[in-house]
């Protein structure tokens with residue numbers, strides 16, 4: 001049965017073990033942003049055995065390229081971008097401690113297997129609900145790769161950031177289950 | 187003959203870019219509410235209510251409802267009795283886009299060449315401008331910002347007359363099925379039939395401008411739209427692909443005569459952010 005759960009970052013094994021697909025999660029604490037270009041650099045650092053620009057243990061990366069911040073606001077509209085582009089990089093980051101990813105749309109089997117192995121979760125933010133998300137972001141600051149512009153890594157302070165569990169640590173996938181449940185023969 | 191200085195167009199286009207991104211149409215809101223009532227899945231209902239809340243917040247906070255504020259697709263109906271003076275008409279439209287995306291804090295999402303360099307133009311120009319010459323002495327301008335996530339799920343197929351209407355329906359439904367959760371469902375499906383290869387795509391895009399509470403004026407086409415919508419909503423994709431009854435809010439078809447040997451079919455997928463605003467000068 002779907003439930004609403006409040007979690008604070010960083011996530012622990014115990015935190016993520018409580019989550020099942022369809023649950024609504026409200027996240028508070030620090031999360032990090034990253035898209036294609038930032039992921040490429042992070043994975044290169046891991047492969048070279050170097051330190052990452054932030055401590056990734058138990059952390060969450062949000063796939064987003066925000067709109068510019070209007071005056072007086074910490075960030076502009078900031079809904080999720082499509083996640084499959086990050087699939088090639090995600091398992092490497094989970095292997096070094098990443099506990100959660102936020103984006104939109106389904107992940108491939110490698111990522112799903114890695115989530116199971118590393119006890120990590122994939123959370124879906126609502127595509128197009130970019131102001132709802134922005135309202136939960138209280139502070140934003142670029143902490144790495146400023147040269148990447150909207151794709152730079154930002155540290156976000158969030159309060160009750162709303163998302164839905166799309167893949168849990170038990171190998172379940174909301175995209176597959178949803179179709180199974182609601183598809184009608186025509 | 188009416189003389190219009192192109193400089194008058196700049197603030198109009200600027201405002202349309204901003205308004206389209208901040209204020210979603212009533213027709214979209216009403217349709218989402220209608221489907222909310224019918225939706226069986228509680229997760230889907232939750233998603234739809236967040237989407238509605240988001241549109242309310244966007245209007246209140248004066249922020250773009252989605253961070254992907256799109257490429258500025260612009261339709262112009264230019265009265266044939268208008269005499270444009272004061273400069274380059276298309277440059278004036280692009281200046282309006284430039285100002286709107288800057289002053290409205292909209293995201294700039296255009297790269298200068300599609301493959302090799304992909305350098306951001308930093309002001310969201312150039313806009314995609316389509317002009318029709320019509321009778322009269324007015325200019326009607328429609329700005330329809332289009333996001334990448336849903337545009338990428340669109341497709342054209344050169345079908346055969348022998349495929350029949352069933353073939354067309356199957357192709358459209360299959361296109362939606364293969365799109366799954368990627369185009370931010372609930373979606374609107376624009377279908378362009380006939381014309382030529384290039385015209386079918388434009389028809390599909392124009393079909394998306396029709397208000398969601400209207401169906402095709404011709405009964406036979408209205409019936410096909412209804413049939414496609416029912417089939418699409420049996421796919422089970424649901425809002426955001428989480429499963430449910432609300433995969434599409436509407437299907438809109440436009441058609442044109444075509445060559446005896448051809449039957450082009452274009453499907454343009456539009457996310458729930460079905461943004462467009464018009465003004466008449």
Ligand code: SF4
Pocket residue numbers: 079080127128129252253254255332333334335336337368369370457458459
């Ligand atoms: S598909 Fe539409 S709603 Fe989704 S991110 Fe793109 S523009 Fe926004």
